[in-house]
Amino acid sequence: MNHLATPFLYRVLDFKVSGDLIIEPPNDLLSRLLHDVSTRCLVQEIFVSRGWSVDRHSDYKDLSELIESLPNLRQVRLEFVCDLNAKYMTSIQEHPRKPELHLLAEQAENQPAGLLPHVRTIKVCGGDDYPFSVETHPPPAAQNFLKYITSYPNLKSCSWAAQTLGGRTSDDQTLLDFEGLGTHNNFPFLEHLALDGQYIGAQMCGWEDHFNWSSLSSLNIGPREFSVPENLKLMTGRLSNLKNLKVKISHQPRSEELCRSLECFLMSFDTLAQLELFNCFVLPHAICRHTHLMSLVVHIGETWKSLEYRAAFESDDLSFLDAQCPRLENLELDIERDLEKKEWPHDVLETFACGFSNLRSLTLHSRVGSLIHVDTREYHGQQPFKPKLTYKAGKEMGSQFFATRHRNFNANSGATETSGEYGRLQRFTLKAGLHEELPCQSRIRTMIRDAQLNTLTFNMLPPKTLGEEPELFHLERENQEKLCENSLESTPRRVLQEIVSIAEDGPRFPLLGTVGGKTQVQGLTQNLTPLKSLRSADTGSRCKSELAQYFHNYNQTIRLEGPKSEFLAAKTTHTMSDVLSQPLPTPKSDPTPFGNPILDLHDCTKLSLPFLLNQDPSTTATDPLNEVTYFRAA
Numbered sequence: 001m002n003h004l005a006t007p008f009l010y011r012v013l014d015f016k017v018s019g020d021l022i023i024e025p026p027n028d029l030l031s032r033l034l035h036d037v038s039t040r041c042l043v044q045e046i047f048v049s050r051g052w053s054v055d056r057h058s059d060y061k062d063l064s065e066l067i068e069s070l071p072n073l074r075q076v077r078l079e080f081v082c083d084l085n086a087k088y089m090t091s092i093q094e095h096p097r098k099p100e101l102h103l104l105a106e107q108a109e110n111q112p113a114g115l116l117p118h119v120r121t122i123k124v125c126g127g128d129d130y131p132f133s134v135e136t137h138p139p140p141a142a143q144n145f146l147k148y149i150t151s152y153p154n155l156k157s158c159s160w161a162a163q164t165l166g167g168r169t170s171d172d173q174t175l176l177d178f179e180g181l182g183t184h185n186n187f188p189f190l191e192h193l194a195l196d197g198q199y200i201g202a203q204m205c206g207w208e209d210h211f212n213w214s215s216l217s218s219l220n221i222g223p224r225e226f227s228v229p230e231n232l233k234l235m236t237g238r239l240s241n242l243k244n245l246k247v248k249i250s251h252q253p254r255s256e257e258l259c260r261s262l263e264c265f266l267m268s269f270d271t272l273a274q275l276e277l278f279n280c281f282v283l284p285h286a287i288c289r290h291t292h293l294m295s296l297v298v299h300i301g302e303t304w305k306s307l308e309y310r311a312a313f314e315s316d317d318l319s320f321l322d323a324q325c326p327r328l329e330n331l332e333l334d335i336e337r338d339l340e341k342k343e344w345p346h347d348v349l350e351t352f353a354c355g356f357s358n359l360r361s362l363t364l365h366s367r368v369g370s371l372i373h374v375d376t377r378e379y380h381g382q383q384p385f386k387p388k389l390t391y392k393a394g395k396e397m398g399s400q401f402f403a404t405r406h407r408n409f410n411a412n413s414g415a416t417e418t419s420g421e422y423g424r425l426q427r428f429t430l431k432a433g434l435h436e437e438l439p440c441q442s443r444i445r446t447m448i449r450d451a452q453l454n455t456l457t458f459n460m461l462p463p464k465t466l467g468e469e470p471e472l473f474h475l476e477r478e479n480q481e482k483l484c485e486n487s488l489e490s491t492p493r494r495v496l497q498e499i500v501s502i503a504e505d506g507p508r509f510p511l512l513g514t515v516g517g518k519t520q521v522q523g524l525t526q527n528l529t530p531l532k533s534l535r536s537a538d539t540g541s542r543c544k545s546e547l548a549q550y551f552h553n554y555n556q557t558i559r560l561e562g563p564k565s566e567f568l569a570a571k572t573t574h575t576m577s578d579v580l581s582q583p584l585p586t587p588k589s590d591p592t593p594f595g596n597p598i599l600d601l602h603d604c605t606k607l608s609l610p611f612l613l614n615q616d617p618s619t620t621a622t623d624p625l626n627e628v629t630y631f632r633a634a
Contacts, residue, residue: 022066093116333363431457
């Protein structure tokens with residue numbers, strides 16, 4: 001099976017550069033590529049990122065040599081600040097296969113000397129956005145932005161994040177345009193454009209005959225708010241083929257101008273298939289203009305200073321959305337409790353359960369309300385929202401939701417056999433947590449820890465049999481257990497009680513009390529033996545869960561979030577160790593990686609693993625894999 005696995009392993013290779021050399025993967029792989037013709041022919045894509053230090057003006061001779069030696073190279077992705085006139089850039093441009101080049105970490109002042117037709121993607125950070133004199137100097141960020149997008153005639157994706165002095169942008173800053181900054185080059189037919197803190201200028205109206213608005217299918221704006229309303233006003237009425245739109249603001253919405261601009265923008269066309277709005281809210285009639293919408297996200301993140309009320313869709317709004325956008329497959333929205341009755345919005349949940357027949361994934365955000373803070377001197381006096389989102393509450397809500405959906409879809413004569421008992425719904429998720437972008441303060445480490453303690457994600461799968469409870473996964477459980485374990489001595493008892501109460505009736509640890517002046521949690525001890533992982537070095541694409549499936553006592557098993565990618569080198573050493581505190585499992589078949597095409601390694605030695613079937617359970621199991629035992633792939 002090696003003839004199937006080897007091309008897969010070498011198709012995409014990752015490298016790191018530091019100083020003026022390629023430092024990862026090991027030099028033996030690089031040497032093999034440079035001297036083995038058959039291996040070189042398998043490589044189609046390379047991804048090069050930065051190591052500890054990168055010399056921007058280095059020629060990276062070994063990188064140039066590598067590019068020139070790969071006859072079937074189709075794509076090069078560079079995630080470090082490049083010298084656009086370096087030798088490796090010339091090697092890419094003169095390569096006979098004309099590989100696509102993606103520049104993923106450029107700076108605004110790094111301007112190309114001429115046209116670079118092989119570049120398909122640029123991500124730029126560093127356009128200075130500070131006050132200047134129009135009489136003496138043109139806007140530097142605007143000038144650089146123009147040069148960038150007109151220097152790449154075949155550019156398809158452009159992401160531009162303007163850098164500000166001190167990391168801050170003044171809201172009353174004068175917004176200047178591109179008047180007098182004309183260009184002699186044609187604009188590329190951009191398919192994706194992302195702008196953050198970059199005001200593209202009122203004179204863009206004069207570019208209508210030059211900028212190819214009709215080719216733009218994906219647009220990202222934000223998270224810095226000051227330029228968003230003006231950019232939206234400028235683009236209103238010009239985008240006729242936009243399919244994906246993402247507007248993200250750093251903080252909770254305060255600007256009515258932003259909401260009005262966004263609403264007018266959405267009403268000016270009707271082609272969206274995917275819409276994501278973070279920290280900005282519009283009325284449903286603007287969203288329902290896009291009847292072909294398949295994915296919708298409208299979420300206002302919670303911060304340390306939560307508002308008394310957060311804008312959210314009511315039941316009537318959802319019914320209107322369901323009627324106008326029947327193709328919706330993925331939905332992520334906020335829900336608000338009835339604070340007077342102290343209960344969940346049952347009418348809203350019933351609307352979700354009875355409608356949206358094509359829905360495959362539903363995610364609902366509720367506010368935390370009772371923020372858990374380790375430091376008792378700060379953020380005190382906040383009252384929790386009732387009811388709290390806990391493991392038990394999530395399971396009850398999920399059971400009622402799936403029961404209502406099952407009853408509705410089976411009673412509906414229009415339901416088809418392909419829709420299933422719950423329609424097409426595959427996952428129902430309840431989430432609560434702080435906004436991901438926390439303010440920069442001196443105690444940022446504590447704030448990040450507190451944010452992790454306040455994050456909840458309950459994933460639920462439809463019950464396999466009517467009457468059963470949905471299968472629920474608490475995704476942060478393991479991480480929160482570790483946070484509590486690492487701070488048992490410093491964490492007040494009330495914090496642990498709050499954390500434990502969230503997992504009521506769930507597979508979590510109960511609070512035992514204090515012993516010897518220290519808070520103790522069952523299952524968490526200072527000397528707890530951590531689970532070990534199967535690890536490998538990075539060179540060719542593979543999944544770490546492939547090996548773990550043969551050794552079920554390891555923590556690298558397949559989970560909902562999917563396997564993480566790792567890479568297999570020519571001489572990769574796999575060191576394995578078992579958990580000594582647990583008995584060894586007895587496999588149903590011979591526990592060996594042989595027979596799997598991904599794991600059928602050259603010159604791999606098969607080790608016999610003895611299993612202690614008759615060992616006294618009161619004694620500690622002995623790990624048959626000692627520190628010097630390993631698998632080596634030559």
